[in-house]
Amino acid sequence: MSRFVYADNAATTKMDKDVFEIMIKSLEEDYGNPSSIYKKGRDAKVLIEKARKQVADGIGAKESEIIFTSGGSESDNYAIKGIAKAKANKGKHIISSKIEHHAVLHTLEALSKEGYEITYLDVLENGIIDIEELKKAIREDTILITIMFANNEIGTIQPVEEIGKIARENKIIFHTDAVQAVGHVKVDVNEMNIDMLSMSAHKFGGPKGVGALYIKSGIKPENFIFGGAQERGKRAGTENTASIIAMGAAIEKITSEMEKNTIKVQAMRDKLIDTILEKIPYTRLNGDREKRLPGNVNISFRFIEGESLLLMLDLKGICASSGSACTSGSLDPSHVLLSIGLPHEIAHGSLRLSINHENTMEDVEYILEVLPQVVERLREMSPLYDEINKKG
Ligand SMILES: *Cc1c(COP(=O)(O)O)cnc(C)c1O
Numbered sequence: 001m002s003r004f005v006y007a008d009n010a011a012t013t014k015m016d017k018d019v020f021e022i023m024i025k026s027l028e029e030d031y032g033n034p035s036s037i038y039k040k041g042r043d044a045k046v047l048i049e050k051a052r053k054q055v056a057d058g059i060g061a062k063e064s065e066i067i068f069t070s071g072g073s074e075s076d077n078y079a080i081k082g083i084a085k086a087k088a089n090k091g092k093h094i095i096s097s098k099i100e101h102h103a104v105l106h107t108l109e110a111l112s113k114e115g116y117e118i119t120y121l122d123v124l125e126n127g128i129i130d131i132e133e134l135k136k137a138i139r140e141d142t143i144l145i146t147i148m149f150a151n152n153e154i155g156t157i158q159p160v161e162e163i164g165k166i167a168r169e170n171k172i173i174f175h176t177d178a179v180q181a182v183g184h185v186k187v188d189v190n191e192m193n194i195d196m197l198s199m200s201a202h203k204f205g206g207p208k209g210v211g212a213l214y215i216k217s218g219i220k221p222e223n224f225i226f227g228g229a230q231e232r233g234k235r236a237g238t239e240n241t242a243s244i245i246a247m248g249a250a251i252e253k254i255t256s257e258m259e260k261n262t263i264k265v266q267a268m269r270d271k272l273i274d275t276i277l278e279k280i281p282y283t284r285l286n287g288d289r290e291k292r293l294p295g296n297v298n299i300s301f302r303f304i305e306g307e308s309l310l311l312m313l314d315l316k317g318i319c320a321s322s323g324s325a326c327t328s329g330s331l332d333p334s335h336v337l338l339s340i341g342l343p344h345e346i347a348h349g350s351l352r353l354s355i356n357h358e359n360t361m362e363d364v365e366y367i368l369e370v371l372p373q374v375v376e377r378l379r380e381m382s383p384l385y386d387e388i389n390k391k392g
Pocket of ligand 1: 010011070071072073074101103148150151152177178179180200201202203209210211
């Protein structure tokens with residue numbers, strides 16, 4: 001029995017059906033330029049402001065603290081470069097971690113070429129930073145701490161509230177890339193002491209190419225995109241009206257259903273993890289077992305290549321990933337898997353299954369039927385596995 005199973009929701013999600021309907025309608029009707037004087041434009045503006053409220057409510061912020069962007073990457077770039085430039089007179093030291101998304105890491109690399117100094121914190125074997133290391137890394141000239149909320153590869157959730165508390169005690173701005181967290185785990189910028197937060201609609205049932213940056217009132221990063229006065233002068237460019245409206249609808253829907261979704265998704269995740277580890281020998285779970293996104297499964301299979309595994313799963317109708325989308329196409333193993341201490345050959349044999357509430361137990365059962373067979377076939381072709389088996 002063949003089946004199509006989409007299990008790569010950390011790369012992107014299918015649009016929610018209701019959200020899709022709202023967006024189609026909006027594309028057709030809300031075409032007025034929101035900066036215009038006439039009603040067609042003003043109506044679009046009203047809908048954008050409604051979406052801003054929905055996004056703000058989703059993370060416990062105020063409407064005035066939300067800026068719409070083109071997605072997670074732009075939000076990360078805006079936050080990090082914006083603070084680096086605005087605070088350059090105070091200092092040029094930034095603290096981050098080794099397991100950030102490339103939207104953060106490559107932005108920091110660009111800044112380091114401009115004279116900024118970056119401390120990349122190590123993570124422990126479970127993928128979580130060591131708070132003591134963070135405290136030790138803080139200096140007089142530290143202007144920004146940017147540490148992700150939840151990791152896109154291994155699903156690990158950082159102690160965000162504690163990081164924020166330390167940042168605040170030291171009067172350092174705290175930005176978090178929460179692209180994987182929003183809509184999937186509880187996020188409250190006030191309770192969690194977050195000053196700036198990046199999110200992206202296509203990771204929670206919204207369209208691609210739209211996101212938001214939360215900027216706590218009083219914090220003033222330098223602008224990233226200059227031009228017209230849209231977004232109160234903080235982000236130029238004619239608003240992506242239909243996408244923004246869809247993003248608002250998507251975050252409202254997914255946060256209102258979070259509790260129900262979490263129970264369902266976690267049960268599927270746990271079944272996947274427990275069964276794979278039990279049924280397939282020479283496997284290990286990557287990332288913390290508990291402090292983990294509800295839909296993340298990341299497992300290393302010794303003696304096989306992640307890429308071959310993905311191709312075989314694709315033939316069986318299963319979409320998965322062997323790391324982040326950006327690392328496929330490159331031969332280097334994922335920086336995240338190396339950072340948690342995996343040797344190269346084991347990192348290479350890793351599989352990420354990221355499920356969400358649109359998946360079903362039947363999907364899980366199908367994966368659990370196909371995966372052991374595929375792994376066994378690939379291992380049969382591995383000379384290393386052959387040797388181990390003979391010895392065994
Ligand atoms: C997907 C993702 C991004 C990039 O978001 P885009 O909207 O695709 O630009 C950034 N950070 C993390 C953690 C992500 O998972």
